Amino acid sequence: MLNIVLFGPPGAGKGTQSQKLIARYNLVHLSTGDLLRAQIAQGTELGLKAKKLMDEGLLVPDEVVIGMIDSSLQANKTAGGFIFDGFPRTVPQAQSLDELLAKYDNGISCMVALEVAEEELVTRLLERGKTSGRPDDQDESKIRKRVTVYNTETAQVAGYYAAQNKFHALNGIGPIDSIFEQICELVDKHKP
Numbered sequence: 001m002l003n004i005v006l007f008g009p010p011g012a013g014k015g016t017q018s019q020k021l022i023a024r025y026n027l028v029h030l031s032t033g034d035l036l037r038a039q040i041a042q043g044t045e046l047g048l049k050a051k052k053l054m055d056e057g058l059l060v061p062d063e064v065v066i067g068m069i070d071s072s073l074q075a076n077k078t079a080g081g082f083i084f085d086g087f088p089r090t091v092p093q094a095q096s097l098d099e100l101l102a103k104y105d106n107g108i109s110c111m112v113a114l115e116v117a118e119e120e121l122v123t124r125l126l127e128r129g130k131t132s133g134r135p136d137d138q139d140e141s142k143i144r145k146r147v148t149v150y151n152t153e154t155a156q157v158a159g160y161y162a163a164q165n166k167f168h169a170l171n172g173i174g175p176i177d178s179i180f181e182q183i184c185e186l187v188d189k190h191k192p
């Protein structure tokens, strides 16, 4: 099975590149951001709690997102592989993901991190905020808060995968198709 973690700060291109990767490699896309926004749209209790945190640019508690990933893995037992987009965002999430995949005799094949400077992230997300309807994309101070949370709470997840020799970093600035081809070159080396 091919299981890819696509990593990077908010606005780095994870969602954008995930769409292209699922088409090329026939993977199931698991985006915790999308799963949380679906809960918000359905007006569930989980969604109401998550919305408050997401609108402030803060992370949703680990147990909530780990539970969502657990359910999604169970619902996709016959998948040929997964792309994890926006997950794991903390080291405990990364440890739980390894434990969950081990239940299916599986593991992460590689992590690809997209590196983009803060000013470019802010520009991209404010631009997306004009049409996305996402409250977390419409306020520059909230976007900068998300980048700070990434630097303080999420960036260390890279070290977790580096220790397993699965970490690869790429420049996330440039044409989307050219970044995609560079990701594919890395992924191809990890294909079973």
Ligand code: B4P
Residues within 6 Å of the ligand: 009, 010, 011, 012, 013, 014, 015, 016, 017, 032, 033, 034, 036, 053, 054, 055, 057, 058, 059, 060, 061, 065, 085, 086, 087, 088, 089, 093, 124, 125, 127, 128, 136, 146, 172, 173, 174, 175, 176, 179
């Ligand atoms: P996410 O939904 O994961 O949101 P994101 O990081 O902002 O999106 P992404 O990085 O995928 O956007 P993309 O670059 O594709 O998370 C939202 C919130 O949910 C978090 O803040 C948190 O509160 C919560 N959450 C989610 N997962 C969680 C977890 N595991 N634990 C706890 N909390 C969690 O796109 C950005 C824009 O850039 C697009 O408009 C795109 O067109 C553009 N773009 C992309 N590539 C480009 C390029 N090469 N050049 C120019 N523009 C580009």
